[in-house]
Amino acid sequence: MTKEEVLQTTALFLLDLDGTVYIEDNPIGRMKETLARLRAMGKRLVFLTNNSSKAEWEYREKLARIGLLEGADGVYTSGMAAAEYLKEHFAGRRVFLVATRAVREEFARAGIALDDADPEVCLLAYDTELTFATIKKLDGFLRRGLPFLATHPDDVCPTADGSMPDVGSFLAMFERSSRRTPDLIVGKPYTAMGDALTARFCVPHAQVCMVGDRLYTDIRFAANNGFSSILVLSGETTRAMLDASSERPDLVLPSLNDLV
């Protein structure tokens, strides 16, 4: 697709965060103006992340602080999508939620019944406050055969000095200890978050464009959900990595700033 075709067909842009709109605390290039121009064209913007270690309000605070968020913009995480999924498919069930304090509060406010003693379903989010007591508890519930969900599959989370273990690494541990893999993973590149998003923002899949810097999460997510996609080369992926991959984004740009 050309830039013009993408702009013509898209009502809602899903914007990955790290490597796409910012790197750490720094917006990429003139991102603030780029987003303003997209809003002026009537486009809806939703910041989308697989990172379920933070609650919506924490991302809103960060994006506002660095000047990228306007009032009408959406923010959506794999944690929020997982809460929606539980409400729809495990309505009223007691949930063992492995997550940070902020995210546990977000789930409780969303009306999810959290239960650490006698749950009916388990959800592993990105718990950066994880303790051995929690690991032991989840392992026990998994070996008892409880339904097992995870927010996202990423092995590592990028940091300023390399990377740190993410949910995918924890999943490898639980696979060894309890011989269980998740019955469902909610976030990119799968479809549960795509369905939750399109329902929440009332937009047809064909009018959604995913913008991201990772082929195997962002671009695959778009393909799995029937969204169009823009690969930006401002983060993880290089031209050589794209050439070696079977993923085919609809458009490739040096950064999102090159769209407008």
Ligand SMILES: [Mg+2]
């Ligand atoms: Mg990224």
